[in-house]
Amino acid sequence: MKQSQLFIKTLKEAPKDEQSINAKLLIRGGFVDKLTAGVYSYLPLGVRVIRNVERIVREEMNQIGGQEVVLPALHPEENWRMTKRDKEEIMFKLKGANKKEYVLGWTHEEVVTPLAGKFIKSYKDLPVYLYQIQTKFRNELRAKSGLLRGREFSMKDLYSFHADEKDLNLFYEKVKKAYFKIFKRCGLKDKTFLTLADGGAFSKYSHEFQTLSESGEDEIYLCDKCKIAINKEIIKQEKNRCPICRKKKLVIEKSIETGNIFSLKTRFSEPFNLSFKDEKEQEKIVFMGCYGIGISRLMGTIIEAYHDERGIIWPQEIAPFDIHLIPIGRVKKEAEKLYHDLQKEGNQVLYDDRDKSAGEKLTDADLIGIPLRMVISEKSLQKRCIETKKRDEKKVKFKKYNR
RNA sequence: CGGGGUAUAGUGUAACGGUAGCACGAGUCCUUUGGGAGGAUUUAGUCUCGGUUCAAAUCCGAGUACCCCGACCA
Numbered sequence: 001m002k003q004s005q006l007f008i009k010t011l012k013e014a015p016k017d018e019q020s021i022n023a024k025l026l027i028r029g030g031f032v033d034k035l036t037a038g039v040y041s042y043l044p045l046g047v048r049v050i051r052n053v054e055r056i057v058r059e060e061m062n063q064i065g066g067q068e069v070v071l072p073a074l075h076p077e078e079n080w081r082m083t084k085r086d087k088e089e090i091m092f093k094l095k096g097a098n099k100k101e102y103v104l105g106w107t108h109e110e111v112v113t114p115l116a117g118k119f120i121k122s123y124k125d126l127p128v129y130l131y132q133i134q135t136k137f138r139n140e141l142r143a144k145s146g147l148l149r150g151r152e153f154s155m156k157d158l159y160s161f162h163a164d165e166k167d168l169n170l171f172y173e174k175v176k177k178a179y180f181k182i183f184k185r186c187g188l189k190d191k192t193f194l195t196l197a198d199g200g201a202f203s204k205y206s207h208e209f210q211t212l213s214e215s216g217e218d219e220i221y222l223c224d225k226c227k228i229a230i231n232k233e234i235i236k237q238e239k240n241r242c243p244i245c246r247k248k249k250l251v252i253e254k255s256i257e258t259g260n261i262f263s264l265k266t267r268f269s270e271p272f273n274l275s276f277k278d279e280k281e282q283e284k285i286v287f288m289g290c291y292g293i294g295i296s297r298l299m300g301t302i303i304e305a306y307h308d309e310r311g312i313i314w315p316q317e318i319a320p321f322d323i324h325l326i327p328i329g330r331v332k333k334e335a336e337k338l339y340h341d342l343q344k345e346g347n348q349v350l351y352d353d354r355d356k357s358a359g360e361k362l363t364d365a366d367l368i369g370i371p372l373r374m375v376i377s378e379k380s381l382q383k384r385c386i387e388t389k390k391r392d393e394k395k396v397k398f399k400k401y402n403r
Numbered sequence: 404c405g406g407g408g409u410a411u412a413g414u415g416u417a418a419c420g421g422u423a424g425c426a427c428g429a430g431u432c433c434u435u436u437g438g439g440a441g442g443a444u445u446u447a448g449u450c451u452c453g454g455u456u457c458a459a460a461u462c463c464g465a466g467u468a469c470c471c472c473g474a475c476c477a
Contacts, residue, residue, distance in 0.1 A: 012427060012439065013415050017470050028414095037469065089404095090476070107477060141404060141475060149476090200477060217476095262477065290477080329436055359438035366438090377437070387437095 001321070003352040006030075008043050010364050020215060022300040023146025025312050029367050031320075038143025038151035040296075045368065048320035050154065053295050054133050056185045056317060057156045060178045064171075066131040066158055071111045073135055077101035079110040082271045090138045104137035109264070109290060112159045113272040120286060123163050123278045127171065131158035133295060145215055147300030148256060154295040162287040163276065165265065172263060175291045179209055179259050182293065186302055187315030192258065195220050196243055197231040199262070205234075209259035209293075213304045218257055221250040229253075256301050257294075264288040306392075312369030313392050321350040324370040328358045328377040335376050338386070338401075342374075366391070376401075 008030030018024045018034075026032045031046035042050055058068065077093070080086035080103055092104040105111065112130060120126060136155045143151050158175065162168040176194065183192040188211050195208040210220050210229060220229040223242035230238050230250070240248055269275070269286040278284050299318075306313040314320070323342055327335035332353075339351040350370060352361045365373050375387040385398040 009413095009428075010439095011414060015414070015469095016416095017409075017468095019470060034469090085477090088477095109477085138476085142471095142473090144471085198477095206477080257476095260477075264477090292477085327436090356436085357438085357440050358436050359440080361436090362438050364439085375437080379437080 001350055003350055004354045006044060008045065010367055020145040020148065021307060022148065022303040025303055025307060026146065029312060038140060038149065040147065040150065045320045049299055049318055050295060052318050053186065053298055056182055057133065057293060057295065060182050061131045061158060064174050064178045066129045069130050069132050070134060071108050071132050073105045073137070075103045075105055075111055077103050079114065083110055083268060085110065092137045092139050106136055106138045108157055109268045113268045113274055116161050117272055117274045120161060120274065120276055122276055126163045126276060127161055127167055129158060129160045131156060147296045148215065150296065153297065156293045156295055158291040160289040163284065165287050168263060168287040168289050172261060172289055175261055176207065179293065183209065185317050186298060187318070188302065188305060191305060193220065193222060193227060193229045195229040195231050196234065198234050203263045203265065206260060206262045208257050210255035211258045211301050212253050213256045213301060214254055215304050216254040216256040218255050220253055220255050222253050223247065223250055256297070258298055258301055259293040261291040262289060264290055311367035314369045314371060316371050319371050321348045321370045322372060323347050323349045324365045324368065324373045325349050325351045326361050326365060326373060326375045327352070328375060331376050331378060331381060334381060338376055
């Protein structure tokens with residue numbers, strides 16, 4: 001894409017009311033725009049990033065047999081009365097025509113469970129795994145930290161349906177592995193730890209995926225040896241010991257909850273009477289699990305993890321483009337050709353064809369954070385070279401280039 | 404929801420109670436191109452409502468918004 005055509009312009013300074021790193025850099029770089037606290041517009045560069053995160057998540061969900069659906073964001077309140085979750089403070093409620101009460105979706109058990117009931121009739125229909133990537137609305141008392149805690153945000157939620165608890169547990173382990181693949185591809189593998197957390201009403205534990213970050217609002221107790229952590233909220237229950245090796249040498253770290261998985265068992269299948277007939281025509285209750293990853297929170301987390309004083313440093317698979325091509329001086333013809341050649345080779349290229357000073361282009365390149373920068377200039381062309389520099393390295397390399 | 408802070412142009416920042424200014428940005432034209440270039444020209448602002456005053460960006464009151472801390476967080 002030609003940068004002169006790009007809708008956005010970068011900002012030299014971040015708006016003074018932004019404190020968090022991800023919000024500052026995303027706004028300065030023109031990835032997002034804030035409409036109101038916790039609510040953001042995604043601009044062309046930001047959409048490219050979010051689509052990349054979604055692509056990774058989709059691929060890994062499909063890999064374990066997930067089928068993608070899109071559930072409504074607007075729910076009738078009745079469904080929430082069924083599970084007695086119609087009084088939660090976190091819900092946005094609204095009134096429609098004829099005073100009908102609606103809820104904006106903040107999670108989707110109340111929608112997916114009755115939906116599943118329309119098709120799950122026999123043991124032959126199980127197991128089944130449904131996921132979606134959808135906007136969630138949560139009436140947070142305090143939105144904060146840019147994309148890390150919003151009132152409207154994008155989330156992937158997966159719901160699994162099983163004939164028994166054993167099958168649920170098997171799939172639960174499969175999802176754990178899939179999640180680690182996702183974090184690996186997002187560049188966060190070394191910073192993300194499976195964490196024991198409160199299981200709420202239905203089980204002793206749930207599992208969270210916590211990504212280490214100074215800007216995180218959670219605290220985890222990490223066992224360096226076993227690579228597993230315990231959320232602060234339940235550390236006393238666990239008597240300050242690692243759940244695996246039982247050692248007490250735990251490190252306290254701040255972290256961001258980037259994913260969580262829950263064994264729901266029959267918490268939702270019961271109120272919605274989600275059942276099936278087994279081999280002997282016995283009516284049995286369905287067991288469920290749910291598994292979430294905050295797509296937009298993940299995007300914010302990646303920036304918190306990968307940036308320097310100049311800007312964002314996108315991991316390869318997340319970056320809005322592969323190559324940032326920057327012409328300096330009178331090299332328009334050569335730059336245009338290189339731009340087309342690079343694209344022909346299958347690269348996503350952002351070509352800075354703007355009439356701007358060299359300094360400005362280079363500064364913008366650092367801010368936007370595309371992994372590979374290629375500079376084409378009179379100087380380098382004389383040496384029959386173009387100059388390449390990786391965003392995460394200091395070293396400038398020269399690559400042979402015959403025009 | 405409790406506490407604290409802030410509010411002037413798209414962004415950043417000035418202005419004793421007395422003419423709202425500067426820089427960057429943006430638009431047009433020309434010159435420029437290795438770390439936010441130069442010239443010419445144009446553009447745009449005191450959060451809202453009320454009060455005090457001859458006079459309010461400035462003082463007072465209420466509201467609103469945003470940020471931070473805490474609480475909350477399937």
